[in-house]
Amino acid sequence: MFIALCSAKGAPGVTTSGLALALSWPQPVVLAELDPAGGDVLAGYGRGEVSAVGLADLELAARRGGMARQLDAQLLLLDAEGQARLLPGLADPASARHVDWDRLAAVLASIEDGAVDVLADCGRLRAEHFPAAVLHRAAAVVVVTGSTLRAVRAAAHAIAELREGDGRPGTLATLVVGPGEPYGEREISEALGVPVIGSLPRDGKAAAVLSDGAPAGRLFAQSVLLRAARTVASRFVESAAAHESRLTPPPTPLSASATAVGGSGVR
Ligand SMILES: Nc1ncnc2c1ncn2[C@@H]1O[C@H](COP(=O)(O)OP(=O)(O)OP(=O)(O)O)[C@@H](O)[C@H]1O
Numbered sequence: 001m002f003i004a005l006c007s008a009k010g011a012p013g014v015t016t017s018g019l020a021l022a023l024s025w026p027q028p029v030v031l032a033e034l035d036p037a038g039g040d041v042l043a044g045y046g047r048g049e050v051s052a053v054g055l056a057d058l059e060l061a062a063r064r065g066g067m068a069r070q071l072d073a074q075l076l077l078l079d080a081e082g083q084a085r086l087l088p089g090l091a092d093p094a095s096a097r098h099v100d101w102d103r104l105a106a107v108l109a110s111i112e113d114g115a116v117d118v119l120a121d122c123g124r125l126r127a128e129h130f131p132a133a134v135l136h137r138a139a140a141v142v143v144v145t146g147s148t149l150r151a152v153r154a155a156a157h158a159i160a161e162l163r164e165g166d167g168r169p170g171t172l173a174t175l176v177v178g179p180g181e182p183y184g185e186r187e188i189s190e191a192l193g194v195p196v197i198g199s200l201p202r203d204g205k206a207a208a209v210l211s212d213g214a215p216a217g218r219l220f221a222q223s224v225l226l227r228a229a230r231t232v233a234s235r236f237v238e239s240a241a242a243h244e245s246r247l248t249p250p251p252t253p254l255s256a257s258a259t260a261v262g263g264s265g266v267r
């Protein structure tokens with residue numbers, strides 16, 4: 001499944017949630033940092049790691065016509081098993097104006113083949129050079145929102161905009177960060193007119209590991225944030241499977257595609 005994550009405004013936690021979900025995903029996944037304002041994961045979770053690979057390089061390869069072949073070489077491992085991989089975002093946001101989002105979206109859509117999913121962090125909806133083309137290719141567009149009145153109101157405007165915009169976005173849904181401040185999932189779903197795929201609780205300590213590279217500590221994997229992320233990630237995968245089983249014949253055995261996906265050219 002190809003899932004686009006975005007926000008209405010402010011910083012509700014798209015990047016942190018995307019990373020928490022990618023680290024908790026029950027099958028191979030690529031977290032693609034497509035925020036035109038630049039990538040944050042290497043500077044945050046990666047504690048300032050510098051990488052020669054990523055979106056900017058992929059864009060360069062695209063101009064030379066070899067984008068799909070280049071993709072694997074642009075991914076970094078997020079975990080020891082290689083289950084979660086990262087396409088690092090732009091180091092220099094000024095280069096966002098050169099990115100052909102439509103071409104990039106086509107490549108990302110081509111790697112999700114049932115055995116590997118793609119989570120794309122698209123940043124804020126109204127940002128300059130926002131990757132709208134990615135939303136049109138995604139199977140699901142998830143607006144990440146807080147649960148305050150102003151957050152939900154902003155999300156409602158964003159969802160209306162997505163519905164009205166030219167081109168058809170994928171299935172719309174929302175992910176709530178910090179539910180109960182004061183609104184809960186049911187109220188938010190009713191207010192927005194889209195399903196809430198799940199909630200991630202406020203957990204400043206675990207969030208700081210993901211967003212700013214704070215030391216993980218022994219209990220990080222068992223934090224309330226990571227436990228909730230595992231539930232939400234499983235829900236995504238299950239709903240995708242249920243959706244697809246209605247549309248397509250049963251998938252071919254996993255082994256053939258899994259070998260290609262977990263290929264050894266990946267760092
Ligand atoms: N579940 C959470 N609990 C507590 N704090 C959180 C949570 N999720 C995110 N945060 C915090 O909120 C801040 C913003 O998070 P993040 O950078 O992920 O937002 P964003 O929506 O990607 O913002 P931007 O649009 O600027 O990229 C960070 O300090 C992060 O630690």
Ligand SMILES: [Mg+2]
Nearest residue numbers: 014015035040
């Ligand atoms: Mg972000």
